[in-house]
Amino acid sequence: MTELSTLLAGLPGVDQVGAEQRAASLATRSIKTSAKAWAIDLSIRMVDLTTLEGADTPGKVRTLCAKAIRPEPSDPTCPSTAAICVYPSMVPVAAAALKGSGVHLASVATAFPSGQAPLQVKLDDTRAAVEAGADEIDMVISRGAFLAGDYQHVFDEIVAIKEACGKAHLKVILETGELGTYDNVRKASWLAMRAGADFIKTSTGKVAPAATLPVTMIMLEAVRDFRELTGRQVGVKPAGGIKTTKDAMKYLVVVNEVAGPDWLDPDWFRFGASSLLNDLLMQRQKLATGHYSGPDYVTVD
Amino acid sequence: MSETGRIAVRKTYKLYVGGKFPRSESGRSYLVTGADGTVLANASRSSRKDVRDAVVAARAAQKGWATATAYLRGQILYRAAEMMEGRRAQFAEELRAAEGGSRKQAEARVDATIDRWVWYAGWADKVPQVLGNGNPVAGPYFNLSSPEPTGVVGVIAPQHAPLLGLVSAIAPAIVTGNTVVVIASEKMPLPAVTLGEVLATSDFPGGVVNILTGHTGEMAPHLASHADVNGLDLTGVDDPELARTLEAAAADNLKRVLRPAAEDFLAEPTLKRLRTWTETKTVWHPAGV
Numbered sequence: 107m108t109e110l111s112t113l114l115a116g117l118p119g120v121d122q123v124g125a126e127q128r129a130a131s132l133a134t135r136s137i138k139t140s141a142k143a144w145a146i147d148l149s150i151r152m153v154d155l156t157t158l159e160g161a162d163t164p165g166k167v168r169t170l171c172a173k174a175i176r177p178e179p180s181d182p183t184c185p186s187t188a189a190i191c192v193y194p195s196m197v198p199v200a201a202a203a204l205k206g207s208g209v210h211l212a213s214v215a216t217a218f219p220s221g222q223a224p225l226q227v228k229l230d231d232t233r234a235a236v237e238a239g240a241d242e243i244d245m246v247i248s249r250g251a252f253l254a255g256d257y258q259h260v261f262d263e264i265v266a267i268k269e270a271c272g273k274a275h276l277k278v279i280l281e282t283g284e285l286g287t288y289d290n291v292r293k294a295s296w297l298a299m300r301a302g303a304d305f306i307k308t309s310t311g312k313v314a315p316a317a318t319l320p321v322t323m324i325m326l327e328a329v330r331d332f333r334e335l336t337g338r339q340v341g342v343k344p345a346g347g348i349k350t351t352k353d354a355m356k357y358l359v360v361v362n363e364v365a366g367p368d369w370l371d372p373d374w375f376r377f378g379a380s381s382l383l384n385d386l387l388m389q390r391q392k393l394a395t396g397h398y399s400g401p402d403y404v405t406v407d
Numbered sequence: 408m409s410e411t412g413r414i415a416v417r418k419t420y421k422l423y424v425g426g427k428f429p430r431s432e433s434g435r436s437y438l439v440t441g442a443d444g445t446v447l448a449n450a451s452r453s454s455r456k457d458v459r460d461a462v463v464a465a466r467a468a469q470k471g472w473a474t475a476t477a478y479l480r481g482q483i484l485y486r487a488a489e490m491m492e493g494r495r496a497q498f499a500e501e502l503r504a505a506e507g508g509s510r511k512q513a514e515a516r517v518d519a520t521i522d523r524w525v526w527y528a529g530w531a532d533k534v535p536q537v538l539g540n541g542n543p544v545a546g547p548y549f550n551l552s553s554p555e556p557t558g559v560v561g562v563i564a565p566q567h568a569p570l571l572g573l574v575s576a577i578a579p580a581i582v583t584g585n586t587v588v589v590i591a592s593e594k595m596p597l598p599a600v601t602l603g604e605v606l607a608t609s610d611f612p613g614g615v616v617n618i619l620t621g622h623t624g625e626m627a628p629h630l631a632s633h634a635d636v637n638g639l640d641l642t643g644v645d646d647p648e649l650a651r652t653l654e655a656a657a658a659d660n661l662k663r664v665l666r667p668a669a670e671d672f673l674a675e676p677t678l679k680r681l682r683t684w685t686e687t688k689t690v691w692h693p694a695g696v
Contacts, residue, residue, distance in 0.1 A: 396632070397629070397659070398462065402634070
């Protein structure tokens with residue numbers, strides 16, 4: 107047996123009922139007033155504002171970049187989002203729009219969302235995105251190979267992509283909705299971290315279920331244990347299906363309780379989302395004005 | 408256990424929000440007593456968060472309801488009248504318990520309520536003809552004004568006419584394509600809850616009518632200040648001080664506000680309520696050859 111398969115075989119199984127109960131109990135915490143204001147601003151700073159549609163146009167990407175830089179134009183105290191996340195073909199447009207803003211530019215690559223392409227194509231896809239200005243790459247793993255038990259193939263692919271990324275950060279999308287079990291989520295998390303991932307990300311957003319609280323909790327346990335073992339800290343990014351401020355608060359509670367406050371930072375935890383940002387802004391307005399806001403008071407993306 | 412040996416099956420009076428019947432998120436309830444002081448039920452005592460959820464449901468339903476054809480909206484209102492007719496006895500019983508008086512009086516008010524639905528149902532496809540217009544202009548253009556729904560309307564339902572007054576406030580708002588969040592009569596909320604059950608079986612899409620029960624003074628300020636509410640009906644606000652506060656809060660996002668003088672709901676309505684919950688859109692179109 108290789109070292110990798112020994113490692114993966116040695117991972118303990120996940121107690122499914124226990125994990126779901128723990129996540130559900132953490133989700134009942136109530137965050138109010140000044141803590142809520144802090145958590146909303148932190149959540150905004152953690153958003154990877156995402157548009158991954160076939161219908162994306164340069165105009166739409168530019169609009170979204172402007173929104174990422176200044177989510178609330180009437181309020182200079184509102185922070186920027188962490189990053190913009192687009193398809194590789196839109197990277198040049200986004201790079202020009204984000205120049206000098208400090209907002210990161212993430213590009214999906216490696217035949218997103220299915221990952222069903224030859225390695226060479228995936229490498230070229232990655233290099234092109236980095237050359238065009240992306241400083242973060244969101245790659246998908248080959249779920250087919252993973253589910254077939256060919257862990258070495260998945261591992262080697264991540265290593266090769268990581269090399270192609272150069273200085274760009276690598277986020278590895280596990281697509282947990284296709285992995286089937288929590289045990290597989292734990293295995294894939296460790297595999298990706300061993301292969302050099304800077305971030306592990308739940309989902310593409312194209313498969314249901316996307317991010318869930320228990321899955322994110324298991325990934326947070328993995329990054330916590332990985333740092334204890336190796337000293338290297340890896341980030342976590344849940345993506346897809348996180349739409350409300352309340353959802354975001356639940357995730358932050360889980361981050362704090364499971365991985366610890368070190369991860370409560372945009373460098374180590376991100377939300378892959380599009381509609382979440384508007385809800386965060388509406389909640390922010392609610393705290394500022396005292397009355398409920400509505401979709402008329404945020405931009406239509 | 409009752410005398411007949413059956414276990415009593417008592418009704419739980421819940422809210423009607425987004426086509427469902429939830430309890431208040433706060434878990435609270437309050438005691439509802441009849442005209443003679445007997446205990447009738449525990450009704451849900453909604454909180455500001457129930458108001459918020461109801462507005463979200465009303466907003467989600469508004470576009471679809473407004474773009475349904477006027478004919479369809481009229482048919483659905485008429486269907487509500489049909490469903491009410493089937494529950495005539497239940498409504499009469501609830502009204503009599505709440506308001507007192509004779510069975511005959513209660514039945515007369517239920518009949519008037521059903522007639523009110525039918526009256527407004529008929530207006531669905533006639534409002535644009537009566538309130539709309541082809542305006543004369545000095546140029547080769549058609550200039551057409553047509554009424555469009557205001558959007559989401561918050562209704563504080565009449566306190567002393569728990570069924571007829573309620574329907575007289577809801578029907579004119581929804582028939583033109585608005586969706587409503589209703590705060591039912593505080594002391595007599597039970598007929599409103601039963602009306603929710605009628606609407607749920609009348610082909611109304613969920614969220615077109617949302618009915619909350621509880622303390623008016625607690626919920627109304629949050630409805631009045633909510634930026635995603637476009638209109639506010641203050642018919643059921645009896646305290647002039649509260650009414651002024653609500654009007655001021657509503658002014659913040661330029662809500663259309665209706666604060667009528669005392670109304671006789673038994674009299675035939677005017678077009679006032681229909682007209683209040685519409686906005687006029689005027690378009691220019693080149694006149695062809």
